[in-house]
Amino acid sequence: MRFPSDDELMAGPNALDGALEDEGLGEGGALVDDDAAPEGEGLEDADSAIAESAEAELADLRRLRADAGAGLVAPEYPEGFRAGFVSVVGRPNVGKSTLTNALVGEKIAITSGRPETTRHNIRGIVHRPDSQIVVVDTPGYHRPRTLLGRRLNDMVREALAEVDAVVFCLPADQRIGPGDRFIARELRDVRAPKVAVATKTDLVGRERLVRHLLEIDRLGEWAAIVPVSALAGEQVGELADVLADLMPPSPPLYPAGDVTDESRDTLIAEYVREAALEGVRDELPHSLAVQVEEIAEREPRPGRTEPPLLDVRVNIFVERDSQKAIVIGRRGTRLKEIGTRSRAQIERLLGRRVFLDLHVRTAKDWQSDPKMLGRLGF
Numbered sequence: 001m002r003f004p005s006d007d008e009l010m011a012g013p014n015a016l017d018g019a020l021e022d023e024g025l026g027e028g029g030a031l032v033d034d035d036a037a038p039e040g041e042g043l044e045d046a047d048s049a050i051a052e053s054a055e056a057e058l059a060d061l062r063r064l065r066a067d068a069g070a071g072l073v074a075p076e077y078p079e080g081f082r083a084g085f086v087s088v089v090g091r092p093n094v095g096k097s098t099l100t101n102a103l104v105g106e107k108i109a110i111t112s113g114r115p116e117t118t119r120h121n122i123r124g125i126v127h128r129p130d131s132q133i134v135v136v137d138t139p140g141y142h143r144p145r146t147l148l149g150r151r152l153n154d155m156v157r158e159a160l161a162e163v164d165a166v167v168f169c170l171p172a173d174q175r176i177g178p179g180d181r182f183i184a185r186e187l188r189d190v191r192a193p194k195v196a197v198a199t200k201t202d203l204v205g206r207e208r209l210v211r212h213l214l215e216i217d218r219l220g221e222w223a224a225i226v227p228v229s230a231l232a233g234e235q236v237g238e239l240a241d242v243l244a245d246l247m248p249p250s251p252p253l254y255p256a257g258d259v260t261d262e263s264r265d266t267l268i269a270e271y272v273r274e275a276a277l278e279g280v281r282d283e284l285p286h287s288l289a290v291q292v293e294e295i296a297e298r299e300p301r302p303g304r305t306e307p308p309l310l311d312v313r314v315n316i317f318v319e320r321d322s323q324k325a326i327v328i329g330r331r332g333t334r335l336k337e338i339g340t341r342s343r344a345q346i347e348r349l350l351g352r353r354v355f356l357d358l359h360v361r362t363a364k365d366w367q368s369d370p371k372m373l374g375r376l377g378f
């Protein structure tokens with residue numbers, strides 16, 4: 001099966017359709033039918049073997065969860081408690097991270113107007129009186145151009161392997177395109193129930209929304225279709241209700257109060273990356289990577305009672321020297337803005353004042369360099 005090209009994906013609305021018609025394929029042509037597997041006994045055997053091994057994996061997972069629940073939190077939870085994992089998937093830039101933050105009620109995933117902002121699976125925890133939903137925000141599923149791109153797609157597949165439900169985001173302001181259909185086909189192999197979410201509903205009128213919902217309905221088998229505006233906070237609670245009903249009986253998986261299992265350093269690096277993404281264009285967003293090098297306590301000043309400053313040293317990596325100049329800006333103005341913006345968030349996270357020391361470094365073509373990818377945690 002052909003994966004749609006970057007331009008086709010990012011053009012969103014049926015950019016491929018014209019081309020397909022030219023090739024005499026059109027809607028329902030090769031792109032749609034390639035994966036319609038031939039029926040046959042051999043295949044059915046294989047299916048049932050896969051089903052059995054998936055059942056076994058699921059049983060293992062449930063046991064692990066029960067153990068984890070017993071070890072992590074006091075077993076005081078209401079009878080009939082439900083808990084489980086939900087993966088949020090979709091093309092780049094469709095609103096997955098914004099939706100995850102809205103569900104969790106706190107900003108645990110950074111967002112930007114640039115595609116491919118999320119680079120790892122981020123777990124956010126939704127606490128409800130009778131259930132707990134662990135929402136896994138994934139990188140946008142896309143045509144990979146680099147080793148990093150391939151690793152991002154692998155992360156999405158990983159996030160789909162052991163979940164209790166899937167949320168598939170389809171933005172209401174764009175028609176369903178080849179990238180969405182590709183993901184819909186991938187989801188057919190996922191056993192967990194799938195909830196299709198029409199995101200960004202605040203951007204469209206009622207009529208357009210109804211058409212979008214009908215298109216979604218034709219796209220696959222959904223446990224539910226929920227229109228949501230994460231930015232306006234509309235229908236987020238309704239989506240949480242739907243997801244809670246899909247969770248299996250289980251003790252809570254995380255202690256009350258935890259909103260994410262992201263490490264402190266990861267959150268700090270992500271805040272800096274989000275600030276650095278602001279206003280940059282073209283290839284630069286993809287070329288940015290951020291890593292916390294060190295966090296060190298300063299010596300307390302004699303006679304002072306307030307906690308001493310915390311030194312936070314952070315590296316911003318780019319792929320070329322020309323990009324370095326852009327990030328730093330004229331006389332360092334951009335870098336200063338990045339520092340001011342991210343420091344506010346870091347201080348809120350740590351609950352104390354920090355001295356943020358940002359260094360911009362060139363790591364040539366790191367997106368395709370296995371060693372550098374490893375160092376950056378991919």
Ligand SMILES: Nc1nc2c(ncn2[C@@H]2O[C@H](COP(=O)(O)OP(=O)(O)OP(=O)(O)O)[C@@H](O)[C@H]2O)c(=O)[nH]1
Pocket residue numbers: 090091092093094095096097098099110111112113114115116117118119138139140141199200201202203228229230231232
């Ligand atoms: N108007 C509107 N914009 C939204 C909504 N949700 C997300 N956006 C915007 O859409 C853009 C992408 O949002 P993200 O949440 O970063 O999208 P994503 O799918 O996580 O993106 P990747 O990390 O690139 O895969 C941002 O500019 C958001 O502000 C919404 O409900 N309404």
